Amino acid sequence: MKTYEDDSQSPDGWNVTSTLKLEDDGRFSYSEGWTDYTNASLSGGAAGTWRRGSGAIIFRAEEVYGTMYFPWAKGQELIARLQDDALDFGHGWTLRPPSPPSEYIVKTPVRNDGAVPLPPVLEPWGTRHTLAPGERVEVVAQGRWREGEPKVERRADSPVKPLARPPSPRFVPRTPSPELAALLRRWVEEVPTDGMINRLCKENDAIPLDCTEIYLWVLRTDGQVLGIDHESFAQRAEPEEDAEVAYGKIKAGARVHPELLELLPPHRGTP
Structure with a gap:
């Protein structure tokens, strides 16, 4: 396997981190995460096949999910020119092998x-x-x-x-009111079926709260916050036990659905 990386900034100011892995069996996987000055974060990725061409590597994406700046498109080929050890995709996108520690x-x-x-x-x-x-x-x-x-x-x-930092208190979910429970059920049903994040939400009967390059937090209709390592093979959903993390993710989700503020303790304030 060979790995290529890039850590740069998009034209509109996002910090973009990209990782491309080429497997020996002709498969590739690509992951991308980006943050801005407000610490907002989004991520996406692609997977498919690769083959060598004349002075280039040709990729064909079979799966594309999330939000990305990189121009992957499902079913289409993307060509990267070989420049020494780097891959030049054009339009300012160049991935290089990571420097050895x-x-x-x-x-x-x-x-x-x-x-x-x-x-x-x-x-x-x-x-x-x-x-x-x-x-x-x-x-x-x-x-x-x-x-x-x-x-x-x-x-x-x-x-x-x-x-001697004291341990964070354990998160105890607050039961949604009947009105919020009905909204949560409707929002779950409205989650699209395409993309990795949406698929994980559908599988766990939940709505998305926040996502990083590695972790996704979702909210079930019963008020439980779940954490999912979406980069792992199993992508297993586990209850978030850290109260600081769980309430922080609920506040992040309240930027889209202000009704979620009901699930915060009164002293937590607004997002």
Whole structure:
């Protein structure tokens, strides 16, 4: 398999991230995500077959879903000229192989100069090691990653509390009123049948709330928020348990359907 990527900006100011994967069996998959200055996000993709031509690679899309800037069209061929290791699709669209990550060794000394125990936390694993007052350790990170990682965050104002973030409360769905339940049922029935996002909504009897390059959040007619990893093979829908995430996605959906504000606690305000 060979991968090509691009991270650029569209003519109207969207930040666009593209990933194209060519399988050895002649299949390809393409995913695209874009965000703007308001942190709004949309995504789309395509899949089909590819073959080599004279100084070019020829793609034929069999499936196209979501919203994209890239000019994929179902049943049509798209030609990319080979330029060294890059694929030039024309009109300013060029995808290149990702640059290989470098080998880094980062040594970070940590000393507890306070009067109470200090619990440094190594993320994303959440590993903790309590330092007694005056104790010093050296944290060593070794591996391959992109330049600028890993990142070290220091909090000198409070040695303990910032590192001991309380867990987010668990999301408990609020039962929709009969009026909202009727609206939700109508909105589910009005969801189109084309595209990956619409298909996942139909399969889960839900309406879309928000979507990123990897994750889709939907709302069932009973008020439950579901999270779906739409890049995974199974695309399994799971109840969203984090209250901050769930309420945030309901607020995002309320930009389209203001009636969803009913499902927010009173102190959450408006989107």
